[in-house]
Amino acid sequence: MSPPLGSAKGQINRPRRPLPLGPLNLIGDLTLFRRGTLRYWRMGWNSLAGPCVSALLFLTVFLLAADGTAAGGGAIALGAFVAPGIVVFSLCQNGFENAGFSLMEDKQEGMIGDLLVAPLRAIEIMLGYVLPGACSALATGLLVFCLTLIFVDYSPVAPLLGLAYAAATALLFALFGTLAALWGQRWEHYSAAETFVVLPLAFLSGTFFSLDRLTGGLQVLVMANPVFHAVNGLRYALTGYQEASLALGGLVLLLANGGLLALLWWLFRRGYNIKA
Amino acid sequence: MEFHSVPSSVPRVRQIGAVNWLGLWTLYMKEVRRFLNVYTQTLLAPVVTTLLFLAIFTLALGRAGRGIDGIDYSLFLAPGLIMMAIAQNAFANTSSSLVIAKIQGNIVDILMPPLSPAELLLGILGGGVTRGLLVGLVVLLAMWLFVPLTIQAPLFILYHAIMAAFMLALLGMIGGIWAQKFEHISAVTNFVITPLTFLSGTFYSIDRLPGAWHWVAQANPFFYMIDGFRYGFIGRADAAPVAGILVMAAVNLLLWLLAYRMIATGYRLKP
Numbered sequence: 075m076s077p078p079l080g081s082a083k084g085q086i087n088r089p090r091r092p093l094p095l096g097p098l099n100l101i102g103d104l105t106l107f108r109r110g111t112l113r114y115w116r117m118g119w120n121s122l123a124g125p126c127v128s129a130l131l132f133l134t135v136f137l138l139a140a141d142g143t144a145a146g147g148g149a150i151a152l153g154a155f156v157a158p159g160i161v162v163f164s165l166c167q168n169g170f171e172n173a174g175f176s177l178m179e180d181k182q183e184g185m186i187g188d189l190l191v192a193p194l195r196a197i198e199i200m201l202g203y204v205l206p207g208a209c210s211a212l213a214t215g216l217l218v219f220c221l222t223l224i225f226v227d228y229s230p231v232a233p234l235l236g237l238a239y240a241a242a243t244a245l246l247f248a249l250f251g252t253l254a255a256l257w258g259q260r261w262e263h264y265s266a267a268e269t270f271v272v273l274p275l276a277f278l279s280g281t282f283f284s285l286d287r288l289t290g291g292l293q294v295l296v297m298a299n300p301v302f303h304a305v306n307g308l309r310y311a312l313t314g315y316q317e318a319s320l321a322l323g324g325l326v327l328l329l330a331n332g333g334l335l336a337l338l339w340w341l342f343r344r345g346y347n348i349k350a
Numbered sequence: 351m352e353f354h355s356v357p358s359s360v361p362r363v364r365q366i367g368a369v370n371w372l373g374l375w376t377l378y379m380k381e382v383r384r385f386l387n388v389y390t391q392t393l394l395a396p397v398v399t400t401l402l403f404l405a406i407f408t409l410a411l412g413r414a415g416r417g418i419d420g421i422d423y424s425l426f427l428a429p430g431l432i433m434m435a436i437a438q439n440a441f442a443n444t445s446s447s448l449v450i451a452k453i454q455g456n457i458v459d460i461l462m463p464p465l466s467p468a469e470l471l472l473g474i475l476g477g478g479v480t481r482g483l484l485v486g487l488v489v490l491l492a493m494w495l496f497v498p499l500t501i502q503a504p505l506f507i508l509y510h511a512i513m514a515a516f517m518l519a520l521l522g523m524i525g526g527i528w529a530q531k532f533e534h535i536s537a538v539t540n541f542v543i544t545p546l547t548f549l550s551g552t553f554y555s556i557d558r559l560p561g562a563w564h565w566v567a568q569a570n571p572f573f574y575m576i577d578g579f580r581y582g583f584i585g586r587a588d589a590a591p592v593a594g595i596l597v598m599a600a601v602n603l604l605l606w607l608l609a610y611r612m613i614a615t616g617y618r619l620k621p
Contacts, residue, residue, distance in 0.1 A: 117533065120533045120536060120537055120540075123537075123540065123541070124536065124540040127540050127541060127544065127545065128540070128544060131544065131545060131548040131549070132548075134548075134549070135548050135549070135552075135553045135554070136410070136553075138553070138554045138558060138559070139407065139411055139553040139554040140410070140411055141554070141558060262388050262390060262391060265391055265395070266390050266391070266395075269390075269391070269394075269395040269398050269399070270398060273398065273399060273402060274398070274402060277402040277403075277405070277406055278402070278405065278406070281406070282406045282407070282409070282410040283406060283409040283410040287409050287410070288409070
C-alpha cells in the first residue's frame with residue numbers, strides 16, 4: 075500500500091499554523107501592489123506610448139493653432155502655460171483608468187473573491203487598487219513631462235512642490251477610478267463615469283485657458299474643481315506663474331483626497347457591490 | 351399512400367438570388383443594434399468630448415478680432431470637430447466589432463452563413479457608416495446650441511460626411527482584420543488614426559504650416575475630408591474643392607479593394 079499523497083511515512087498531515095499577522099499583512103500588501111503594477115507594465119509600450127502620443131499631439135496642435143499668442147496677459151509663454159496642464163491631464167486619465175480597470179476586471183471576472191477571502195483588511199484591499207494605479211499614473215506623468223521638455227522651456231522654482239502636486243493628483247484620480255469601478259455594475263457604467271465626470275473635470279480646469287477668460291460665476295465653478303488647483307500648482311512649480319493661491323490649492327487637494335479616501339474605505343468595509 | 355412525399359413540416363431549401371438581401375439586412379441590423387445598445391458610450395460620449403474640445407479651444411484661442419481669414423474661430427473649428435467625431439466613431443465601430451468577434455470566436459457566425467465577401471463587407475461597413483453619420487448628426491445639433499453654423503453647400507457636407515464615414519469604417523475593417531489582440535487595434539488608434547485626425551487641419555488652417563509640413567499635411571487624406579466638409583459650412587477651403595472630391599473617391603476605392611481582398615482570401619479570418 076502506498077501512503078496517501080502529501081504525507082511522509084503514512085502519517086496524516088497536521089494543518090499548518092496560521093501565518094502570524096501584525097496590524098498590517100505586509101506580504102499581502104506587497105503582493106497586491108506588485109500585481110497592480112505588473113498589470114500595468116505588462117502592456118508595456120502600449121500603455122505608456124498611448125498617453126505620450128496624445129499628450130504630444132495636444133501640445134503640437136495647440137501651439138500651432140495658437141500661432142504664438144501668449145496666455146495670461148503675456149506674462150508667460152503659451153507652451154509653458156499649457157504643458158503643465160497636459161501633464162496633469164495624463165495624470166488624471168491614467169490614474170482613473172489604471173485603478174479602475176483593475177477593480178472592474180476583478181469584479182467582472184469574479185476574481186475579487188480571491189481578495190475577499192484572503193487575510194486582508196478592507197483598507198489593504200482598497201489601497202491594493204489605489205496605490206498601484208496612482209504610482210503607474212505618476213510614472214506616465216513623469217514620462218509625459220520629460221517629452222514636453224522637447225518643446226517647452228521651463229524655469230522651475232519648486233520641483234518638490236511640483237512632485238507633491240502631481241502625486242496628489244494621481245492619487246485623487248486613482249481614488250476616483252476605484253470609486254467608479256466599485257459603483258459600476260457593468261463596463262458601461264464605468265465608462266460613463268469617465269466620460270461624464272472625469273473628462274469634464276480634467277478639461278474644464280484651466281489647462282488651456284487662463285482664468286480671466288471666464289466670467290464671475292464660471293470662475294467660481296472652475297475654482298471649485300480640484301484639477302484646476304493641480305494644474306495651477308504644477309504650473310507654479312515649473313514656471314513660477316500662478317493664477318490662484320497655492321495654499322488654497324493644497325487645501326482643496328488635501329480635502330478632496332481625504333474625503334474620497336474616507337468614503338472609499340467606508341464602502342470597502344461595508345463590502346458595497348463586492349460582497350453578497 | 352404517400353410514404354415518399356416530403357412532409358409539409360420540413361422547410362424547403364431557401365433560394366437565394368444574386369444578393370442575399372435578408373442576410374445582408376440581418377448583419378447590418380446586428381451591427382447597428384450593437385452600438386445602439388450602449389448609446390451612452392457610442393452616441394452621448396462623443397457629444398460630450400466634442401463640446402469639451404469646442405469649449406477649451408474657443409476659450410483659449412477664440413479672442414474677439416482673431417480668426418482665420420476673418421472667420422470666427424469657433425465657426426472654423428466646429429465643422430472640423432464634427433468630422434473628427436464622425437471619423438473616430440466610424441473607425442471604432444467596425445474595428446471593435448471585428449476584433450471582439452475574432453477574440454471571442456463568434457466570427458464564425460458571420461463567416462459560415464451564405465454571405466459573399468461583398469455582402470459581409472457591406473453589412474459591417476454599414477454599421478460603422480451609420481454610427482459615424484448618426485454621431486455626426488447628434489454632434490451637429492448639439493453644436494448649433496453654441497455656434498451659429500450656417501449651411502452654404504449642403505451637397506459638400508453630405509458628400510464628405512458619407513465619404514469620411516466610409517473611409518474610416520473601411521480603415522477600421524482593415525485594422526480589425528489585421529489585429530490579433532486588443533493591443534494591436536489600440537496601437538492603430540493611438541499611432542495612426544488619432545495623429546492623422548489631429549494633424550489634419552481641424553484646429554488650424556494648414557496655411558500656417560511651414561514649407562515642407564504644408565506638403566505633408568496635403569498628403570493626408572483626412573485633411574481633404576475635413577477641408578471639404580468645412581467648405582460646406584463656411585464657404586472657404588484650404589485646397590481646391592474638386593481635388594477633395596477626387597481624393598476621397600480614390601482613397602475609398604483603394605481601401606474597398608484592399609478590404610475586399612482581405613475578406614475574399616480570408617486573411618487572418620479563416621484558418
